[in-house]
Amino acid sequence: MSELESEYRLDYFAENGFERQTCSSCGARFWSRTERETCGEPPCEDYGFIDDPGFENAYSLVEMREEFLSFFEEHDHERVPPAPVAANRWRDDVLLTQASIYDFQPHVTSGQSPPPANPLVVSQPCIRMQDIDNVGKTGRHTMAFEMGGHHAFNADEGTDYAYEGEVYWKDQCVEYCEQFFASMGVPREEITFIEDPWVGGGNAGPAFEVIYKGLELATLVFMMLEQDPDGEYEMKDGNTYSEMDRRVVDTGYGIERWTWMSQGTPTVYEAIYPESIEYLKGEAGIDLTEEEADLVHRASKLAGHMDIDEAEDMEAARDTIADRLDVPVSRLEELMEPLEAIYAIADHARCLAYMFGDEIVPSNVGTGYLARMVLRRTKRLVDDVGIDVPLEDLVDREADRLGYENRETIRDIVRTEERKYQETLERGGRKVRQLADEHAQAGTPIPTEKLLELYDSHGIQPSMVADIAEERGAEVNEPDDFYSLVAARHDSEEALEAEHEEADRADELPDTEQLYYEDQDRMEFEAVVLDVLEREEGYDVALDQTMFYPKGGGQPADHGTLVSEDGSVEVTDVQMRDGVILHRTEESPGKGEFVTGQIDAERRRRLMAHHTATHIVGAAARRVLGEHVRQAGAQKGVDSSRLDVNHYDRVSREEVKEIERVANEMVTDNTPIRQEWPGRHEAEAEHGFDLYQGGIPPGENIRLIHVGDDVQACGGTHVSRTGDVGAIKILNTEPVQDGVERFVFAAGEAAVEATQRTEDALYEAAETFDVNPQEVPDAAERFFIEWKERGKTIEDLTEQLAAARAGGGENAEEVDIDGTTAVIQRIDADADELQATANALVDDGKVAVVGSGIDESAQIVVGVPEGVDVDAGEVIGVLARKVGGGGGGPPDFAQGGGPDVGALDEALAEAPDVLREQLE
C-alpha cells in the first residue's frame, strides 16, 4: 500500500522553506513557512480576526467576489459564468449545487467533454441544506453561499480525453493560493496548509485545508485517484484507489468567509448582509441600547472564539458565555434569539432568491420540496420575530441584489406559496385548538401519537401545537427524539429491484447504424440480419443498420415488417441495448439474410407529429406561463401524448386556451425543424442547461432539435416543418403532483379525431335533452334543478301519504297490546316511505310495524311511541330473523329486513305475539 504522504511533499514547499509539522493538539500534519505549535484551526486555535480584520482592506461580498475572480483572471484563468443552483438540470445524481466543481461533473471531470476554458475561475452560488439548523445560530454557517473555484483539467499525453496535457498541478495551485492571500495583504508566514485527504464520488486525492487566523478560507483538492479494487492507495472510506491518467485541480474559496475575514465582524452575517440585517431589525422593531449592543457584540465575539460547529454547540456554549460576561443566561438568550432569527432570515431569503431565480418551482418532490421547506421555515422565523412584511418583498430584495430578471415570477411563486402555507397553518390551528380543548377538558396530555400525526399528515410543527395547547390549558408531551419517530413512521422496507442486465449475445454485436436520423421521412431500407436471438416470446433481430426507431425519450418504438426472399415478419417492438438495436418479431427472418425493412408509416407519422407537437406545446406553455416552465416528463403516443411541466399553480382554462392558440400559431408559421450535432459544451454554452428538458444524454456530441426558438437535446424523430403537425388540441390538464401540471394533447389527425369524440359526446347529450348542442349546458342545469325540486316534492308527498295511511289505510291490522294500539301494515314501498309511515303512526301514539316486500328483499320498520315499554330493536331482531336477515336500531325506532320476501306476511302476522312477548 502506498501512502499519500509523498504527494504532499511539493517542490514549492521545499523551495520556499516550508516545513512539514505536526499539530501538538490534534495531531494533524500541516505545512507552514514558520514553526508552529498547532495547525491553526479551531479548536486547536481561536479565531484571531474578530474586531481585528485579517486583510488590508474591508470588502463587501460583491467586491470580494470580484477581487477573487479578477485576481485569477489576471493569472491566466478564464472567468466562466456560474451554473444554476439546481444541479439536477444537468446531472441526475444530485439536487442542488454544493460546490463549484459540480459545474463540470460528470462529463468534464471524467474527460468525456472539454471544459469551457482551461484553467478557469468561477464563483458558483451553492446551497447546502444540511446546514439549515445551524444558520444564524453558530455565527459562521450559511445555507446559501458562493464558492469561488479555480480549476485546471490535466490529462496524460496520448490519452483520448477531451483535453490533453498539463495545465497546472499541485505546486502551481498552492502558489496561486498563496499569492491571492498575499494580494489581500496577508503575511505568508501566517498561513497553514493542513493535509486532509479527500474522497468523494468514486474519486480521491490529496488535499489541503488552508487556514488563516483560525478560519478555513480555502480547500485545495487534487483529484488524481479513482476507485479500483486492486488500487494501491487505501483511503479513509476503506476503499482502495489507483492513479488516473487525468488530474483535476478542484479548489473552493468561501467568498463569504473571505468577506468576513476582511471585516472582522463578530458573525459572518454582519459582514455579508449588513443592509438586510439593518432592514430586518427595523421591521422587527429591534432597537438595542448601547449597553445591550455592546453585550451582544462581546457575546458574539466570545462565541467566535469557541469551537462551534453545530447549533447544539452554541446552546451548550451559552452558559459559559453568560458566565464570562456576568449576565444571566436568560438575559443573553432574550437578546440573542431575535438576532439569530434575523440572521437566518437574511440567509434564507438569499437562498430562496437563488432557488426561484434559477426557476425551481415549489413542489412536494425534489428541489421543489427543498424550496418549500426553506420558505416555510423562513415564514415561521419572520412570524416569530414579528416582522410584518410579505415574504415576497424579502425574497425580492435579494433577487434584485443578485440581479435576477424574472423577479415578477419569483414574487408570484413566493406569494402563492406563502398563501398556501398560511392556509395550512389556519387549517392546522383549528385542528389543534379543537384537540387541545378536548384534552384540556379531559385533563389528559396530548399524546405523542397525535403530535406525530399532526406533523406527518398535516404539516404542523410540534412547537406550534405546544403554543396553542398552552393557550388552551392542555399539556403536551413532546419526546426528544420526535423527528426519529417521524422517520420511523416512514421506514417501510422498499424492495429495491436492482435491474441487472443479464449477459447477452447481443452485447457482442457491433452497434447498429441508425438510419432514422438521416431522412426522417423515409420508411423503407435494406439491411443484413446479423443475428437472431431466441426469446421467451418471439425473436430479437439485430441488423447491420435500421430505420426502425427504438423506444426511447418518451417516444414509442416503430412497428413494421422485415421482408426477405422467404417471406415477411412483423416487427412489434424495437429496443436499443448498448448501441445495438433489437427488433422483436414473432418469427425468425433467418440469420445472414438480406431483408427490406418497411416501417408502419402511418404509425410513425403520427408519432413524429406528436413528438414535434410536444416541443411546441412546451414552448407555448413557457411563453404563456413563464420562463420557469420546463419539461418534467413526457410520453408520446399515436392518439394522444402527454407533457408534464413544472408550474407553481393550477393551469386555468383561459391559460390552456392561450397555450393552444400559441401552439397552433407555431404550427401555422410552418417553420422548418432543424437538427444538429454540436459538442456538449458548445451546446450548453449557447443554450444553457434548459436543453436537457427531456433528460441528459450521454456522449460528447449531442443532438439538438430546433423548433422555432425552442432548442432541446432530443433523440426522437420529428416532422420536417411545424406545419406538418397539422393541428394541436389540448384535451386536458391535470396535476400529477404538486408543482407539476400535465397537458394531454393530440396532434394532426389525432387532434381531429379527439375533437370529433368530444363532439359526439355533446351531440349525444343534446339528443337526449332534445335541444341544440349549444343549449346543452342550460338544459342540463334546468333539468338538474328540476330534478332536485322533484326530490323534495316526493319527500313531501311521501310524508303526506304516510300521514294518510296512519289514519287507517288498507292492509292495516290494528291490535291492542296491553292498552296501546299497535298497527301492523304491509305497504310495499321504499325505505323512506316505510320510515315516514312508521313516524306518522308513532306521532298518533301507536306502535308501528310496517313491512315492504319489493326489490328482492323484505324491509321492516318498527316504531314505538314514548312511554310504551317495548324495545323496537328487540322486536325487529325477532321479525327480521323470520325473513332470513337481521336488523337493529335504538329502542324507539328500528329497522331491518332479509332476503326472504315470501316469509314477510307470516312475519307480520306474528308481530302482535312478538310485541306482547316484549312487554312481559
Added chain:
RNA sequence: GGGCUCAUAGCUCAGUGGUAGAGUGCCUCCUUUGCAAGGAGGAUGCCCGGGGUUCGAAUCCCCGUGAGUCCA
C-alpha cells in the same frame, strides 16, 4: 417516487352500520334602531364519483377524482 390524512349545508366542522346534524352565514318576522345587538321562525345536502359487503352504507372494503402533508 413512497407513506399518511382528509372530502357532509355558502363557510367551519360534528356524525364508528339503523329517521343527516351543530355553529356561522342566508331569508322572514319581532324587539331595538348606536356600531359584527337580542329574540322567534324558515330554507338550505347526488354526504366527491364508481363498484363491493350488508336486510340496511355518509359510516366498512376496493378503484378512481380532488385537496393537504411528511419523507427520499
